[in-house]
Amino acid sequence: MKITLKVWRQQNGKTPGNFNTYTLPDVSEDMSFLEMFDVLNDELIRKGEDPIAFDHDCREGICGMCSMYINGRAHGPLTGTTTCQLHMRHFNDGDTIVVEPWRASAFPIIKDLMVDRSAFDRVIQAGGFISVNTGNAVDANSIPIPKEDADKAFDAAACIGCGACVATCKNASAMLFVSAKVSQLALLPQGQPERHLRVKKMVEVMDEEGFGNCTNTGACEVECPKGISLDHIARMNRDYLVSNIVD
Amino acid sequence: MILDAKIPEGPIAEKWTRYKATIPLVNPANKRNIEIIVVGTGLAGASAAATLGEMGYKVKAFCFQDSPRRAHSIAAQGGINAAKNYSNDGDSVHRLFYDTIKGGDYRSREANVHRLAEVSTAIIDQCVAQGVPFAREYGGLLDNRSFGGVQVSRTFYAKGQTGQQLLLGAYSALSRQIGRKQVQIFSRHEMLDVVIIDGKARGIIARDLITGKLERHFGHAVVLATGGYGNVFFLSTNAMGSNTTAIWKAHKKGAFFGNPCFTQIHPTCIPVSGDHQSKLTLMSESLRNDGRIWVPKKKDDSRKAVDIPEEERDYYLERRYPAFGNLVPRDIASRAAKERCDAGYGVGSSKMAVYLDFSDSIRRLGKDVIEARYGNLFEIYEKITGEDPYTTPMRIYPAVHYTMGGLWVDYNLMTTIPGLYATGECNFSDHGANRLGASALMQGLADGYFVLPITIGEFLSKDIRTKAIPTDHPEFEKAEKEAQERIARLMSIKGSKPVDHFHKELGKVMWEYCGMARNAEGLQKAKKMVQDIRTSFWKEVIIPGSADETNQELEKALRVADFLELGELMIDDAFDRNESCGGHFREEYQTEDGEALRDDNNYAYVSAWEYKGDNQAEVLHKEPLVFENVKLVQRSYK
Amino acid sequence: MALSGLFLCTFLVVHLLGNLQLFQNDGGVAFNLYSAFMANNPLIKTIAYVNYAFILLHIIDGFYLAAQNRKARPQGYAKVDQSKSSSWSSRNMALLGTIILVFLIVHMKSFWFEMKFGNMPVTTIEGQSYKDMYSVVVEAFSQPWYAALYVVSMFAIGFHLYHGFASGFQSLGIRHHRYTPAIQNLGTFLFAILIPALFAAMPVYFCLKNL
């Protein structure tokens, strides 16, 4: 099928960017979205032009490295799907597709469609862990955890850190990402000792990094490829309030 | 040079305990002054960096992704083994040890494997303490499942995302140390060389992938945890960026390469759909518990799967291996699929696929049960192929999945370069010629949490007086200059073909001649072909842009240049090993019914290759494998 | 935001109950008594001031939030398709709030300012003289433009609360798979539809009556 791509091109973080249009006459519907970019890049390189830079690694929907804002939606039109898992059979012959990088001041553009998401790492460094040194652990089965809690914690932990929530949020808020980690650890007995300190520190760094504020539009939940629930944001809000009241 | 594996004295079950008690320690005050470089933030690297940081060392950690959390370990699905015996089915450290040695077709080192089995239990404890949400039973205790041709249930899992959860656990421990400033993180950095001063590894040269700047980093010791090199085949289940550069450069600087030809081919992957294919996706092994594998009995049968009547289907695994049926080990299942497809019975448009059919199980157990067990996998399959596995059988084909080979290391996980360590998939150590399912995660975390942080003391305790070496030392300068020149050379070729072109060519040759089945003639042919591809690569590759900026083509080119060298060594190694064992199947060495034929008298050794210089033959060293605790037998799954 | 917003929601309810006195067919007696009570009772007065404080807080907070959120994405997307992921109201809270603010200014000017500082007509109820708020209101409501502004603003309040009411609970971390749907329904039917509709009914009623 024939696909026209309008892709954001930007040499680096300091220069301004613009859209370039490319036409691909023969796209197979079995291709993934990124494989279509491979094909396009192959062509560009053969012509000696700069290929389009984009992030990707696992191409299995689990590393969270791929991004791309496709036709106005993070990771494209399919819900529950990362860009690398999006296949061309979901587009039609003759479509024009607009592809932009994640846009948020906390995610500065590196080049073309690549952005810097290290702000996420810094939020985790502020408290997204349980302080237990190697070798300090008790036998795993000495901490029974109700299956329901374990499953809920797992659902929160399924976040791949892709940043689609930030990209899609009209406020560029990182609440879904941060709350997924806060909530995972708040649901587990191991996470209790640091529960209040953790949420405070993580929220503090989240704000410092320049993410916007949550106004509960709920777009993040819809666009999150891992279906992380707004429940976690509520849990984090609660914990945050409690932690401020407690001390 | 004589290879000394430094295996401690004593009975196998006590070696590690006794050795641990005698390893010299570095006192806390000195740890503060010792810097360690850890390259890689997968399970092996993140766990090591975090633990070393906790111990008080100053650590620098590197990864090429934008965040340490994205290392390829994240993609592991099935689970992690541990000899906890929570299932009360008679599991024990010894049994895990035995299974691993046997699964590896008797080509791994007993002492290392036993230690692995010993520390396996502590891994689970550690991960649970970190908040890793393993699957649980209703009683609140941990659930186990059985995995990959063993008779006990010792695999811990977190849905189909075990690797992700374990890595996020290690990443959180690492993040904590970064927050405490014990570890400094360098993401989007690629190690291009190791720096050796007075015979010891003292640092690395890394390229900042955003600015393109080359950087020098000093460390009293350097730990490589850079994962496997399966991408030498271009198509594999590895992440796109997985590479050999770090270990290959170390190899060229003097670290011996162990068993390079030992590659694991996983039988259940989604087949190639066209030339555009960039990677292959694994479908968990667990599918074989309820799916039946078949091909049509008629050659080139173009009917739809559902239209082929039962009596015209060939359930070839059940036919050939009545005892294990669809559950034979990975290498055997993979080869059997290739055999059928090569003989012209393959299915799908490419004819390079076999069916994995769930209709029997759906009839027997109901769709709900199958959905509960494999729902997410079916979804992935449907996403990629557009076909519904509930109604049409899945098409699967084997794909490169794991490399058992890697840098040769001794019991301390140190390579033949003093001060240079290798952990996780990038070393050769624990899996012999074939890795059991759910054992790579175990090894990565064992190495990183519990082994390396202790054994590295053996080296560092002698180094407490060494001051940090300034990075203007001539050796740093030299290494940086070499890297610089290599980059400049690549950029100046300005040929006509993209890097991927050569990578795909290499992959085809490796897959064809050094993949699932190998023979002497083919290997010799392949050696020449790889050399030719390498030559044309260095003449015809084109890399647009400049080296002083983000340049993904240059990154790829640097990796592929190394794959093009490693490929040849793999071929040499496969050629040298005149036997079939585990994932290494030499067609000349098989039993009458086509099974692998090991030669324990002549090949019970680890091959450790020494680099001798550009365009010179590498020299083979042999570390004999001595088995004192298990009896060598021919594997049989009939 | 959530606290002030939800406080304003309760205020809306009280305010509505009072205003419904307008519909009593007694020539404004009940209403004028009510408005005098509101203007003079010390307790009500304090509550009123608290209320003003909350409105102010809510407005300032709202604008601050909107400004911060704008800063969080200095360069927007060329193509945005949020219709599938979030409701229109949720994306336009500041706009809706601003309409409400304009309305509030007009509203305060016509009634509160007049009541306090204006030259009010006077009426006598049971021998006591009262400011005749009723006729001021009726007169104002009889003007079509005024009624129209009212109706538009009530739509704005409706949409504001369609998202805002439930959102306030989420912000406070009050979320439960059993109660949250009830909260959402309350937000939709009571706060987004019924209350604004009743408020809007008053000017519409007087306007039509006057035609």
Ligand SMILES: Cc1cc2nc3c(=O)[nH]c(=O)nc-3n(C[C@H](O)[C@H](O)[C@H](O)COP(=O)(O)OP(=O)(O)OC[C@H]3O[C@@H](n4cnc5c(N)ncnc54)[C@H](O)[C@@H]3O)c2cc1C
């Ligand atoms: C699809 C799939 C499923 C699997 N499932 C299972 C399973 O169920 N159970 C199991 O036990 N095993 C499984 N495995 C195998 C297992 O995941 C890997 O062997 C293991 O995770 C490797 O971990 P590692 O830490 O050694 O390396 P990796 O996780 O690959 O990490 C490598 C690290 O090194 C860095 N790096 C590499 N090169 C450089 C360089 N030149 N410069 C700087 N940094 C560099 C990378 O950035 C990365 O951080 C699976 C593998 C695959 C592909």
Ligand code: HEM
């Ligand atoms: C009758 C008056 C009003 C009521 C009852 C009201 C109620 C609410 C409620 C309940 C919220 C949700 C709070 C949260 O999610 O935490 C909210 C949010 C908001 N309000 Fe109001 N509000 C009123 C007037 C105004 C005015 C006059 C403005 C300002 C200009 C305004 C601007 C906002 C803004 C910007 C938000 C943002 C939060 C979001 O987008 O969800 N509101 N309001």
Ligand code: SF4
């Ligand atoms: S919460 Fe969802 S959208 Fe946000 S980073 Fe995690 S996986 Fe991505």
Ligand code: FES
């Ligand atoms: S590339 Fe890993 S999630 Fe898309």
